[in-house]
Amino acid sequence: MTSARPPGRVWAHVGQPFTPGTDPQAPYDVLILGAGRMGSALALTLTEHAPHLKTLLVEEGGLPNEDGATILAPGIWTTAHLPESQHGAARWTLERLRDLLGDDLQPRPYLTLHDQPAPNTQPTRDLLGAHPQSLALLDPEALPHARAHEAHTYRPGTLAQVAAQSAIRRGTDLLLNTSATPHPGGRVTLERLTVTNTHQVVTHDIHTIHAPLIVLATGAHAPAQAEHHLGVHTRHARAYRQTPHLAAPSTEAAPVLHARGLTLRPQHGAYTLIPPIHHRDPHGYAPQGGHLTGVPTGLRRETLEDLVGLMDALPPLATSDLHLGRSLADIPGAWLALPGGQPDATPTHQRLDDHTHLLLGGPHADTLGLWTADELARNIAGEVGRR
Structure with missing residues (x-):
């Protein structure tokens, strides 16, 4: 009432x-x-x-x-990374999002990519057959297995x-x-x-x-x-997470891709990269950038290492489509709470x-x-x- x-x-x-x-x-x-x-x-x-x-x-x-990251990248509802015990709360949230947002809540494919077979996976080429632009983002031989999950995107x-x-x-x-x-x-x-x-x-x-x-x-x-x-x-x-921009083309129907902790979220015809969080940052921590071949990138060292490690599986990360910037301010970032x-x-x-x-x-x-x-x-x- x-x-x-x-x-x-x-x-x-x-x-x-x-x-x-x-x-x-x-x-x-x-x-x-x-x-x-x-x-x-x-x-x-x-x-x-x-x-x-x-x-x-x-x-x-x-x-x-x-x-920061929450306003620059679309929020995504998915149970892909939740244990079964939390699916009920997630479903309740989805219905609530529908009530509050209506058509602003949009269904979108969400694929987790794997280098080894896993439960409920299918060949990556099959699942991305209808999305040739998304398929061009990755090496299907390096990530040959994929699993589709229900997902919906919205603006936090x-x-x-x-x-x-x-x-x-x-x-x-x-x-x-x-x-x-x-x-x-x-x-x-x-x-x-x-x-x-x-x-x-x-x-x-x-x-x-x-x-x-x-x-x-x-x-x-x-x-x-x-x-x-x-x-x-x-x-x-809390942790400080940066969200680099990947200028590879995307469409309104392009799926969200998740590979080895990195999430590629379609946005404004390109992609926002959401890197994994490795550890908490102490209070008073001042985010520092890294270097790539001696050039200041303004990117956290951990994030840079993650992207370099994925360049073989996701070739566009090794091209000029990846916008690392030349200063910390060039790459969006935000503090993120870490409950517990x-x-x-x-x-x-x-x-x-x-x-x-x-x-x-x-x-x-x-x-x-x-x-x-x-x-x-x-x-x-x-x-x-x-x-």
Whole structure:
């Protein structure tokens, strides 16, 4: 059952004074920090499982906030790399994606390529017979076996925007362009720039508000926030992943290809390369580029080694179609949360203290993120109901 409350308020630009509510001590029941797809999805599901709660969604930038790799490459729903035990949650997520995105969720072939026979594989040439451009990407003798999986692609940024807008229509407030710092005891400091209507003077606006429940949904930055501001050490981590561009031609019907950890995602008539994550990066790590024949590429050494190791199986990687760039800024990259500190971990949520929960997406957010957000919303509804 959804809420009958009026639509929520939106403070979108610096000219709107922030007026959180009539109760200065606790104007909201829940504060969600981060309006990416995880935070926005949580805001929406709270309107369904606990419509009576007053919720504020806080975002440091604008909407949609799905930066780096997630906005540059299409999200892909697939169970190809999940154990059977998680397929039910993945199917639930797929139905939810259909409800929220409609025609923006597109079916697309997804092939895992192998150099040895594996269960349910077929000859690569047979599966790619209808996609000659995709077949030209690889050496069928080096990767002679392939397996087809169900998959659907969508834009994570679109999902974040649709979920946030739906939550607002059901009563959630949204505060943009605001940096939020959590503190112990259910307290959050909000810092934003505002402009007075009369004199157009830019001022630094600071608010401190309290809430019984706070959710850190700030992606890869959330574990560090928990440690630095709440004094809570978590087992979670983050990694910096770059996504090089491959200028080989693709079509709207071209399949996603996955070979030895590297994913080739069709996008804008070419491909975005999603390399594997090998390990966590320590806090404070500054991404560094590598060198290829003495030329600075701006690419991480691990990623460069992966691409070099695949050049025989995927010949276009050895041509000028692979855009490595000449500086770090030339290659898109983004921090990625690693729930549990593991490179292939699934989305999770965790209670940090009496007032704070942590919500993380990570590598499998495309397939399981909505399920995890809904699970936390159900837990919060039950928690509030027991009070």
